[in-house]
Amino acid sequence: MESMGLVDGPGNRTLFFLQGCPLRCAYCHNPDAITTSGGKEITPEDILKTARRYRTYHGEEGGITFSGGEPLLQGEFLYEALEKLKNDGFNTCVDTSGIGNPKYYSKIMPLIDVMLLDVKAFDEESFKDICRGDLSVYLKFIRDLEKYGFQGMIWARHVMVPGLTDNKESMEKFVEILEPVKNRVERIEILPYHTAGVKKYEELKIPYRLEGVEPMDKDKAKELEIYTNKYFTESLHKERVEEAKKKQKKAKNILQNERDLKEKDKALIEEIKSLPLLKGISSEKMEEVLKEIHIIKKNTNDYVFQTDDEASYMYLILKGQVKIFYNTIDGKEQIFYIYRDQDFVGGLNLLEHESYLYNGQALTDCEIISIPREVFEEYILTNPESLKIILKMSFERIRWAEDLIQRLSTSNASMKTAGLLLRLKNSIGVETEEGIKLELSLNREELGNYSGLTRETVTRKLGEFKELGYIDLIGNKIILIKDLEALEDFVF
Numbered sequence: 001m002e003s004m005g006l007v008d009g010p011g012n013r014t015l016f017f018l019q020g021c022p023l024r025c026a027y028c029h030n031p032d033a034i035t036t037s038g039g040k041e042i043t044p045e046d047i048l049k050t051a052r053r054y055r056t057y058h059g060e061e062g063g064i065t066f067s068g069g070e071p072l073l074q075g076e077f078l079y080e081a082l083e084k085l086k087n088d089g090f091n092t093c094v095d096t097s098g099i100g101n102p103k104y105y106s107k108i109m110p111l112i113d114v115m116l117l118d119v120k121a122f123d124e125e126s127f128k129d130i131c132r133g134d135l136s137v138y139l140k141f142i143r144d145l146e147k148y149g150f151q152g153m154i155w156a157r158h159v160m161v162p163g164l165t166d167n168k169e170s171m172e173k174f175v176e177i178l179e180p181v182k183n184r185v186e187r188i189e190i191l192p193y194h195t196a197g198v199k200k201y202e203e204l205k206i207p208y209r210l211e212g213v214e215p216m217d218k219d220k221a222k223e224l225e226i227y228t229n230k231y232f233t234e235s236l237h238k239e240r241v242e243e244a245k246k247k248q249k250k251a252k253n254i255l256q257n258e259r260d261l262k263e264k265d266k267a268l269i270e271e272i273k274s275l276p277l278l279k280g281i282s283s284e285k286m287e288e289v290l291k292e293i294h295i296i297k298k299n300t301n302d303y304v305f306q307t308d309d310e311a312s313y314m315y316l317i318l319k320g321q322v323k324i325f326y327n328t329i330d331g332k333e334q335i336f337y338i339y340r341d342q343d344f345v346g347g348l349n350l351l352e353h354e355s356y357l358y359n360g361q362a363l364t365d366c367e368i369i370s371i372p373r374e375v376f377e378e379y380i381l382t383n384p385e386s387l388k389i390i391l392k393m394s395f396e397r398i399r400w401a402e403d404l405i406q407r408l409s410t411s412n413a414s415m416k417t418a419g420l421l422l423r424l425k426n427s428i429g430v431e432t433e434e435g436i437k438l439e440l441s442l443n444r445e446e447l448g449n450y451s452g453l454t455r456e457t458v459t460r461k462l463g464e465f466k467e468l469g470y471i472d473l474i475g476n477k478i479i480l481i482k483d484l485e486a487l488e489d490f491v492f
């Protein structure tokens, strides 16, 4: 144990060294900690007691670090100790070579705040040579870290031995190895090889494999550390630029049918001005709005936006219908809403500056106005009438979502089908002499996705309702509601 460590994790730390390591690093300066025998036996409770004693030294950032040996080799003990420490509010850090006992990884990883990740070497041969380990096991460890529930930060470390990895090419390989966890890497450290542990080898009568190798020049190690950190951040930056370009390209594709309003669009301009959401905007401001908005034409099945797209526009539907849905983990499509003329989508995402959680796809050929975020914030959010409409529609959507949850959680297929028909009545129903006409842009499968039923059940239920005289089916695309009360009885 070491009561006050300053380099093994953030802030001031209390260190515990766990006995035993499956590797045999040529430069290991703790050869006495490699075997599983030796050391002093303590319990997780002892760890907590000691940790509490030194808590005042830790300050805001510091905490407890487990090093070794290889702490992940004593999985059960480490898990119990970490759990106690986390429950007591300690910051936790584990120094690992990535070769431990996987049995406890999924219990341990969620409890680690900072991982000191040793990267011994960067190719199979050197890995075996320097630490007698298997690089593929190490790479799997890195790849699976998040799968095991690791949510912390990583300090990646490499011991630099002169003549082995003291060059830029090796440092670039170092960065490549970190690829699967790059978003968690907070810093990269180069530890210059030193010969302080050689004496222990003599005492233990173990041959020292790096006999005659000079200590690593500290300045050169620092230089390469700076190079590696720069190379790492540059490659992250490059990746982000690439991603941004891809997104831009996608956005261009999405907006490929977009056009500005022209003088000749007089009728269209009047239609836009009279849209309830834009109605209260003064004519002066409206001129500005008209300059900034665009008209997008979408064909049936085209996407208006997709999950994870950055929300930069509010979409206001002029003509047509758009379904809002997401794909569940079992691959099914769950439809939440069907929007049509004068409905808007995306307002909340603009307010929250967040990406879309769902997909928006045209159910019919559509004409949609795209309103850029800046226009939304400057002209719509500041207009009381628009705000009232946004609020009203938001409440309606909350009510609808509650209704949807109720419909999906009920096991009664009749109730689900009746609820679906009533919802469709509210959004697309047209009163006729024969009844309320629903002209569908959804096929039976989509009706099922909208109601939480299978296609077969929807078809069967609609057939039953027809037989009971509640509805009439005209081809595949038209439903006529003939007995509204009967349907309402199922739901209310």
Ligand code: SF4
Pocket: 021, 022, 023, 024, 025, 027, 028, 029, 030, 031, 033, 034, 068, 069, 070, 097, 131
């Ligand atoms: S991983 Fe650490 S403790 Fe194990 S042999 Fe290498 S340097 Fe020594």
